[in-house]
Every structure is written in C-alpha cells, then in structure tokens.
Amino acid sequence: MLVGIVAKRGNKRASFLAADIRDRLREADVEVWLDEATAGAHDESGHPVDAMDACDLVVAIGGDGTFLFAARGVGGTPILGVNLGEVGFLNALGPEEAVHEVLREAVALENGELSVREAPRLVAAGEGWESPAAVNEIVLQGPQRGRAGGVDLEIRVDGSLFSSGRADGVLAATPTGSTAYNLSEGGSLIHPDVDAIVLNEMCADAGMPPLAVGLDSEITVRLTGAPEAHVVVDGRVTRSPEPPTTVTVRTADTPVRIAGPDAEFFEALNKLE
Template sequence: MLVGIVARRGNKRASFLAVEIRDHLREANAAVWLDEATAAEHDETGHPVEEMTACDLVVSIGGDGTFLFTARGVGDTPILGVNLGEVGFLNAVGPNEAVHEVMEELRALRNDELMVREAPRLVARGDDWESQSAANEVVLQGPQRGHGGGADLEIRVNGSLFSSGRADGVLVATPTGSTAYNLSEGGPLVHPGMDAIIVNEMCAEEGMPPLAVSLDSELTVRLSGAENGYVVSDGRAARTLSLPAMVTVTTADEPVRIAGPEVDFFEALNKLD
C-alpha cells in the first residue's frame, strides 16, 4: 500500500505530525510519500501532490485550505483530513487521534474495507476551455468587485431564465462550499448530505434570492456589459473572460472522495461564532 501525506506549508506542528504518521506507516510496512515542502524540511525526497494520484490514500494535515489544495491534485484518491484546530468542515480527525485513524484506514485498505464518502465538485466550461474543478465554489464575476466593476448577468437553470440584471457576479457552490465564500455572500447553509447546488448572486442590483437546485442541473450564465470578467475556482486558478461570454457550470465527473470518520456538521458550525 502507498500512502501520501500532505502537511500545511510553513506549519511546524503539521510537519512533525506528518513525520510521526510516516514513521508508524513504515513500521507497518506501508510505502509513504511526503509532499515536497514537508520532505524538504526533513531531508527526504518529496513528491508533488499531483503525483499522489498513484497513492491508495492521502492524508491531509492542516485545515480546510490544505484539504482543498490536496483535493485539487489527487483526483479521485481517497483523502483523510486531519484538523489542526480550525473550523474543519472537511477534517474530522483531531491531531491526537491522527496516528490511530491513519493506521485504521491502512488496515481497512489492506482488507479491502475502506469506506469513503463522495462530495461533488463543480466545473465551468466555455466554447474552448474548461476550468479547474472546484470542491467549494465557482465564481463568475465582472472585472472587479464594487461600484462600477460588475457585469450584466443572465442566469438560466436547465435553459429556463432564473435571473437577469447587474451584479458583481454569481457564485455557484456545492454543499461543502456553502460554509465558505457562499456564507460570506449571504447564501444559505446546506448540510453536506444534501444533493444540491447553490446559485447565489453577488451584490445584485435587483437580483433573486439564493437558489438551491439539484446536482444534475446545468447552469448557464451570460456575462456582458464590461470588457472582461473572470471565472474563479475555489478562490484560485482565475481565468480571464472577454465579454460578452457564455459559461456553463455543472457538477464534475470526478467527486472528492473522503475517507475516515464524518465531521459533525453542527459542531463545526458552532466554531464559526
């Protein structure tokens, strides 16, 4: 079995926990890859996260940001999230239980008993391009946020007009992403067990309330009224659009696969206060 470990960059606690987990795995005769930054701190050869698609399991140590970074690179490889004290909607395992839980997952792998949960990703597409998939949200926006920087939007769900008008942009979120950027934009909380996509206009002049639609919905957004706009996946990997432009957002073919115990969603919500 091959296990990858990705630790939060620049965090000594995450780095030393990664090495502790590495040592226990190797004592159990499992092969281990550390990410490049962590390995460099311990004079070991590391591996880019993108190579960890070859792993049977990847352990992400940090917060939700580290988990999302890991998920972008490892494709459909199962991820076990270890939370170092942040809100942790994606990381159910505390640092004190991390070694035990990793060894339990290794045992499950060896016995072909690994249980995983799937969380949807989103992808945006244009005529000749496709965005990086997003576990939290895809944002379509004008050249900048604020007065005079938005765009004219026409939003359709499965071909039917939902809303049109001027706005900073529109945010399309997964249930996982409902607690992230969507929440700061006044969108609803959605339990991760719900099969839904959230459509949330950002600072619309005369927009509609946020809408939840089924996972198999196709959203089409026409952006105009400015020279350019942007498509942003999970807060990064921005693509510049020449306007007017038509963008389609759907669920991606490849979900995030999450191993280990489930997060207590409501306990994690209480940490937002």
C-alpha cells in the first residue's frame, strides 16, 4: 500500500502534521511518499504531485487550495483532505482528528473497505488541445476583467443558443465549485447530490441569469472581439487561445474521488462570509 502526502507550501503547521502522519504510517508498515516541497522541508527526497496517481490514497493538508493542487496530479486516486482552518467543502477533517482518521482510512484501504464519494470534474477543449480537469470551475474570459478587457461570447448548450453578447467571461462550475468563484459572481448554489453544471456569465452587458444544465450537456462557447482569451482551470490560466476561437466544456471522464467523512453541506454554508 502506498500513501502520498501533499502539504501546503510554506506552512509550518502543515509540514509538522505531514511529518507526524508520515511517521505513524511508516510505523504501521505503510509506504509513504511526500510531495517535493514537503519532503524538502524534512531533508528527504520527494515526488512530483503528478506522479502521485501511482498512490492508493493521497492526503492533502492545508485547505481547499491544497486539495485542488493535489487533485490536478492524482487522477482517480482517492484524496483525503485535512483543513488547518475551518472545515470546508472539500476538506472534512480538522487537524485534531487527522492522524487517527488517516490511519483508519489506511486500514480500510488495506482491507478493501475504503469508502469514497465521487464528484464530477470539467474539461475544456479547443482545436488540438484539452485542458487539465477542473474540480471547481472552468472560466473562459477576455484578456482582463473590466469593460476594456471583455470578450464577445456566444454560448450554446447541446447546440442550442443560450446567450450572446459582451461580458468579462463565462464560468462553468461543478456542484463542488458552485460555492467558490461561481458564488462570488452571483451564481446559483448547487447541492452536491444534484448532478448539474452551473453556467454563469460574468459582468455581462445584457446576459442571461445563471443556468443549471445536466452533467451530460456539451457547452460550446465562441469567443470573438478580443486580442486574446484565457482558459482558467481552478484559478490557473492553462491556455490563451487567440479569438475568434471556439471552446467546448464537458464533464471529465475521471471524477475526483474524495475519501474520509462527508462534509456537512449546510453547516459549511453557514461558515461562508
């Protein structure tokens, strides 16, 4: 059995907890990989996060950002999230219970009893390219936010025109991501048990309200009227095609697999500011 650990960069508390979990797992004869940054803080060799799809379980220690960072590299490997602050939507564990829960999950994994829940991811694709998979959202936008940096959009769902006009961009969010960037842009909350993608235009001149569509929907966005466009996956610019260009957004083939106890959705909602 192989367990990977990814800790928040530059965070001493995360690094200390990672070392504690590493030691306890090794005492239980579990092979452990640390990501490169965490391993460097403890004077041992580490592994790139992109290689951790070889693990049976990955522990992400830090917060939702650390979870998303780990998720970009681990493929379908289950991720157990440990939040050093408030328990979030992706990280159901607090630091006080982390060591015990990781050991419990390792035993369950060894016995073939690991319970995971799956959440959809999204990918964007254009001519000759496909983006990494997004846990939260994919944003298609102009060169910058604001009236001087927008882009002309034509948005279609399964071939039917949904909206067109000038906007800062358009955001497609998973149920998990509906509580993140989408929410700050006035988008709808989606309960994690609902199979939907939220389409949300960003500061549109005359746009449509946010729309929830099925996970099997194909979203096609034509971008024109700007010197460049950006494809932003979970907050990271991954592609900058030159308009006019067409980008398709769909559900990824591999979902994110989340280990550990379920986050209580409505309790977590009450902690949003």
